[in-house]
Amino acid sequence: MSKSFSSRQKAENGKQEVLDQLHEDFEPWTESRQARYHAGEKSWDRLSNHHVDGERIYRAFTDSDGKSLTPFHKKLKSLSRQARANGVENAHPVYRYPSAYLDALIHVDDAELWALEEGRTDDDIIAEQPRPRRRVLEWLAEPENEHVLRAMGDGGTDIWAHSKPGGGKTSFANIVGGVRMPEINNETLLWMLTLDELECLPLAPFMTVAVPADVDLEVHAKPRNPTLPTTEISLTDVFRDTIEYRNPRDLMTKIVPGGLYAVLPDPQFRGCEKLTQATYTPAHEAEEPAEVTPLRDVNFAFMETRAKDDEFLHPTTIVHDEFSDLVPLNPEANENDQNRKVKGYPVSQGKGRKKNLSTLTLSHSVARVDEGVREKTRWYVTMPKTEPPSSSLSGIGNVPVSMSYVNRMANRAGKAVIWRNQHYAPVEWPNPYRNYGFRGEISVRYPRREVALDDL
Numbered sequence: 001m002s003k004s005f006s007s008r009q010k011a012e013n014g015k016q017e018v019l020d021q022l023h024e025d026f027e028p029w030t031e032s033r034q035a036r037y038h039a040g041e042k043s044w045d046r047l048s049n050h051h052v053d054g055e056r057i058y059r060a061f062t063d064s065d066g067k068s069l070t071p072f073h074k075k076l077k078s079l080s081r082q083a084r085a086n087g088v089e090n091a092h093p094v095y096r097y098p099s100a101y102l103d104a105l106i107h108v109d110d111a112e113l114w115a116l117e118e119g120r121t122d123d124d125i126i127a128e129q130p131r132p133r134r135r136v137l138e139w140l141a142e143p144e145n146e147h148v149l150r151a152m153g154d155g156g157t158d159i160w161a162h163s164k165p166g167g168g169k170t171s172f173a174n175i176v177g178g179v180r181m182p183e184i185n186n187e188t189l190l191w192m193l194t195l196d197e198l199e200c201l202p203l204a205p206f207m208t209v210a211v212p213a214d215v216d217l218e219v220h221a222k223p224r225n226p227t228l229p230t231t232e233i234s235l236t237d238v239f240r241d242t243i244e245y246r247n248p249r250d251l252m253t254k255i256v257p258g259g260l261y262a263v264l265p266d267p268q269f270r271g272c273e274k275l276t277q278a279t280y281t282p283a284h285e286a287e288e289p290a291e292v293t294p295l296r297d298v299n300f301a302f303m304e305t306r307a308k309d310d311e312f313l314h315p316t317t318i319v320h321d322e323f324s325d326l327v328p329l330n331p332e333a334n335e336n337d338q339n340r341k342v343k344g345y346p347v348s349q350g351k352g353r354k355k356n357l358s359t360l361t362l363s364h365s366v367a368r369v370d371e372g373v374r375e376k377t378r379w380y381v382t383m384p385k386t387e388p389p390s391s392s393l394s395g396i397g398n399v400p401v402s403m404s405y406v407n408r409m410a411n412r413a414g415k416a417v418i419w420r421n422q423h424y425a426p427v428e429w430p431n432p433y434r435n436y437g438f439r440g441e442i443s444v445r446y447p448r449r450e451v452a453l454d455d456l
Contacts, residue, residue: 064431158359177191189260202433202436203262253312267449319359321362328368345373387403
């Protein structure tokens with residue numbers, strides 16, 4: 001056997017080992033209403049007797065003891081029992097100060113609030129919700145939890161998690177945004193992807209990737225193990241399925257209530273200029289590098305279509321990673337209308353709230369973000385070993401936590417403090433990366449875009 005043949009065989013065996021690991025780790029959950037709909041089995045209405053992903057997803061994640069996550073409604077009942085035993089003044093801060101966390105997490109609209117305030121839990125608007133959400137709403141209607149119900153606002157919410165690199169922002173977003181939001185609210189999740197690293201991998205077995213139509217792409221798995229090769233894969237080697245979209249508004253017609261979507265940016269930016277009234281220049285149309293619009297700018301267009309168009313009004317959370325790059329302090333009036341886009345973000349955020357749009361944003365810094373965006377944000381999550389922003393920072397308002405309080409969690413992975421105005425509460429979540437054995441990165445390339453950039 002020649003050395004070259006032996007080397008090729010070794011490389012092929014390595015690639016197959018990578019694929020086998022991915023298939024084992026990311027076996028898709030295909031029994032839900034959302035999965036069957038995107039598989040083309042039946043219309044959405046005809047699948048109403050199937051469970052939604054939010055009724056199953058929390059069971060796929062384990063705590064430090066290796067047990068499935070406790071349903072959130074049971075967590076809430078535990079808080080009530082503790083308050084009954086020790087008094088509300090000695091209850092857990094999450095229960096004592098519901099505006100600090102529960103108001104951000106539990107999404108209700110006016111009609112639901114009205115029914116809950118009157119104790120009408122048998123009304124269809126409550127009784128016909130998926131079981132995990134129904135149990136949460138019923139808990140809110142219990143007389144002993146009246147102070148929690150009073151704290152609930154209607155419409156969307158906004159949570160901004162900040163920390164140094166590796167501080168826990170992404171694991172928080174996976175559990176709170178990707179697991180608890182669909183469980184509690186039957187929320188639709190749109191995770192806006194970057195190409196270099198797909199941060200939502202723990203959710204992949206429940207996720208549909210939204211792929212821009214007619215765009216060539218390559219996907220690679222890059223194991224940390226140096227004996228294994230970088231391997232070209234397909235998106236469905238990791239994610240449950242895929243759908244195509246032609247522009248942001250088109251995607252709004254294809255997503256469904258309670259679905260989890262990882263959204264790849266469209267390098268052609270179709271429909272983005274019309275939505276934002278700002279400039280978008282694909283690499284193949286640019287005459288110099290500075291004219292090329294960053295791929296992340298598609299996020300502005302998705303915010304606009306969800307806020308202004310009425311194609312999809314079901315409660316939705318959009319996840320923006322690397323938020324300080326998207327909406328930087330002192331945005332320039334440059335070739336890509338960065339200033340117009342950034343200044344328009346809080347406007348679309350405010351309009352979106354009224355249509356049940358929530359945001360979950362992740363950044364290293366709060367200070368390096370546009371002050372108008374800071375003014376519009378209501379909840380912040382400060383991770384361990386991360387200094388809270390100063391109250392003197394423009395647009396931030398009152399900061400009720402200190403570095404000494406944050407330092408109490410310095411050696412506690414999966415713990416942070418969430419705060420708003422006068423109140424704060426410690427929160428914990430399990431490590432979502434325990435769910436799979438693959439160690440490495442999954443990245444996406446747009447070869448034609450890369451060639452166009454090289455030509456510049």
